[in-house]
Amino acid sequence: MSCVKEQLKGEVKKPVVDLKDPLRSLNISGKDIGNMIYTDLLPWSKNGAEETKMFLDQVMNILYEFMHKSNDRSSKILDFHHPDQLMEVLDLSIPDQPQNLDQILVDCKDTLKYQVKTAHPRFFNQLSNGCDTISLAGEFLTSVANANMFTYEIAPVFILLEHVTLKKMRDIIGYENGDSILCPGGTISNMYALLAARYKMFPKIKSEGIRAIPEQLVLFTSEHSHYSIMSAANVTGIGIDNCIEVPCDNAGHMLPEELERLVKEALKCGKKPFFVNATAGTTVFGAFDPLNAIADICEKYGLWMHVDAAWGGGLLLSKKYKNLRFKGVERADSVTWNPHKLMGVLLQCSTVHFKENGLLYQCNRLGADYLFQQDKHYDISYDTGDKVIQCGRHNDIFKLWLAWRAKGTEGYGKQMDRFMELTEYMIKKLNAQPDKFWIIVPKPECTNVCFWYIPERLRKMPHSQEKERLLGQITPILKGKMMNSGTLMIGYQPQGKLPNFFRNIISNQAVREEDIDFLVDELDRLGKDL
């Protein structure tokens, strides 16, 4: 026991756990929980409270170690193995017999050993990354509460938090009333908007199906928009050929005159245009479509206007960027906005907002009285089950609300301004080395920085389509080198006629100028001889 106390005294002076051996205190208080199995814990063992705490404390130590490494710039982002290699290194099998708690802890450690550190300050790969500690605390609480979100009856506080938080978001968008819902990701959020539009304009479809409408429905979205709009056309039975892609300018903005031309063309062919998706922050370029111009066309032709701000939505929290990017957003009928992107809320957290109240309910309600009783002893207007296309729904609100409480709206505003400041810093850095980097979008509207890296052998070659082709071949090779070195992660993709190029994303609150400096140097170190 005395040696155990010594260990704990050590921890008082230096509360961060011994990261080299988070399992070392398995044996505190004289119990060896490592040899125990799950039935020794709550809820299986009535008296398992102490063992449960000991076990979860050990899990937490493993997690602290991972968080610590994720925030340590000298640690690797990933230790890449090909799928077949990883299958060999790890024992992922499902056993017939229970594994003891030691093995479960080893399973946790091994999983994290090979997991990509998406919170590492040099992970610039995805729109969602980072690990916001407050949001993390929220997700821990959410897990323990394990409550489904269909009724006030079983999730009273969480349901009220949805009301308060979604109302705040609608206020920021500029909706006076309206309604909103949290969804499992932006793709489903966008589909909700399409469903609401379809119901609003053709309510018969709910009962009779699409064949109740004599004309073919068509919808419009820009060629740079997210594929979720096309996916929604597929799922809802409209068909992807009837999701018409509107051309963009070179910076990725939908051309309103092209939209109008295509709407007219569809009408001339006897089709029924009904829905336009405008993007506020495209996936690749981060471009914001001209909302007012699109709203004018939607009004003129009686079309539902949706704004997919899944990615760019966070900028609504910055006075400066709301003003610069979102003029006209309040004219939209619906808006998708994903807090799990720029706002740094842990996955998943996506919202969709509607100007008209009651529509979600009318559109999706199926009158399943056996689940959503109308004769409860409380005000059932708070129950959400009848307005969603899910039945059970994960609690995605608490981690958002808690993070917002911790930062305040002003803190969130600063976060957005800071992201944009870092983006400008990166553009400056790349501009300073024009022989090594070719910037594709010189003035990014979100934190997307799109560029090619130019290896030494191509630096003298004037820029041309042929050079772009060659750079496009180098991009995936350089990405492979990044992954093997484990020092940097940046995504790449083609876009239209542009062959593979890098798209760098800043949405991790850990990123600093030094990380951008590193990025620029590291690309050169890994790529110059390609």
Added chain:
Amino acid sequence: MSCVKEQLKGEVKKPVVDLKDPLRSLNISGKDIGNMIYTDLLPWSKNGAEETKMFLDQVMNILYEFMHKSNDRSSKILDFHHPDQLMEVLDLSIPDQPQNLDQILVDCKDTLKYQVKTAHPRFFNQLSNGCDTISLAGEFLTSVANANMFTYEIAPVFILLEHVTLKKMRDIIGYENGDSILCPGGTISNMYALLAARYKMFPKIKSEGIRAIPEQLVLFTSEHSHYSIMSAANVTGIGIDNCIEVPCDNAGHMLPEELERLVKEALKCGKKPFFVNATAGTTVFGAFDPLNAIADICEKYGLWMHVDAAWGGGLLLSKKYKNLRFKGVERADSVTWNPHKLMGVLLQCSTVHFKENGLLYQCNRLGADYLFQQDKHYDISYDTGDKVIQCGRHNDIFKLWLAWRAKGTEGYGKQMDRFMELTEYMIKKLNAQPDKFWIIVPKPECTNVCFWYIPERLRKMPHSQEKERLLGQITPILKGKMMNSGTLMIGYQPQGKLPNFFRNIISNQAVREEDIDFLVDELDRLGKDL
């Protein structure tokens, strides 16, 4: 400092935290993190590792307290307040300025104070409940890893775990090959099945929409089935009138002869039947449809057969109950199975399985090369992004895999047998007091026990429709009394002609015989004078 050490010594002897005041050690190591704000933590402060651990340790203390209370039979399940009351008691507002960490911890405590303890052994209200400690550890790790599930690139181990675990589930169903995906809930899982069936039989719909098919599509599901099938008919543009409800026998089983009659009738009207949903564990009665008889009809008429085993699926893990309930399941084209129900995995965790490999990919793929590059340096057959209707997808696999590792398949089998044993115990208890309880389904096929409670004044009245009507009036009143007393939670609903009755669910691994005994007595205590 010495007093701090004393506190810690106390913890060594009694590691469970002081549940009365989990905030008391905020001030350890001389730092008062309570007055700090989020920017003092990782990732905002580079040197915030210690403070981050201290903060999260405090959060964990609050969570341990909640878990402890949830497992304490003498504590209340809920402290019910009406929505307007709760809004008054709690400060749920979104502030402009950051709140300090003390306030964030208070927010966590307050939220849990009014949250329903869904893991309490006397919470029998929902299909998903309990708090499986191993699965909880898995969800904690998932939160910290914060990885999206679209590619092997950023979620290598998790993607492999999906392969291994979903393959195991298909093996258990009896599929030799096939494909599967994890979804945000059973409703979306069932919709995936409908989409795959629609694509398989009418691939043109993907590009041209439903109007490409000359006949009206119709699908079939029993009148006792979950409303998600109807929801899928709405979303996919088929229309809810074309989702035909097949009559059931008194125990809630679909009548195969009625199914065949309705299929013939639809054909005679020039409609195009294409999909049949059979339920394995209905929401209210827990009934299992006759799978082989339904499969015969599907084969005869060339219809896609789906099995919605969202609820009953867990029983596949018991040799005894697999044999009793699931004969013919391997003949289905697709199966929904929610580990977040009987298997006790934390919300959300739902799976859908397909007999045919490749179909999910063909059905949902949109060729978004800008997200799912085809020229990566690893085997991209592991990437899942192109086969789902979401883009980002939450990591729902780790908590399932970890729980399965801890229990082994045998442990899960025992869990299922135990649930059924407790269900039989409850039926016996109710049968022993026929004056107080009227059992609606005498031989439950899952853990659903459906009954009316009979107050003293009605005990002499012979059972009749009029008596059922009166009992149906009492049910919601008794439920209100339960919620106000906070001692018991049981769901209720009408079903067909049967007015409101209780449906008791056992899917919490904390439940013991003593809890059933309590339930029976408590209903009588609360209800006898109604």
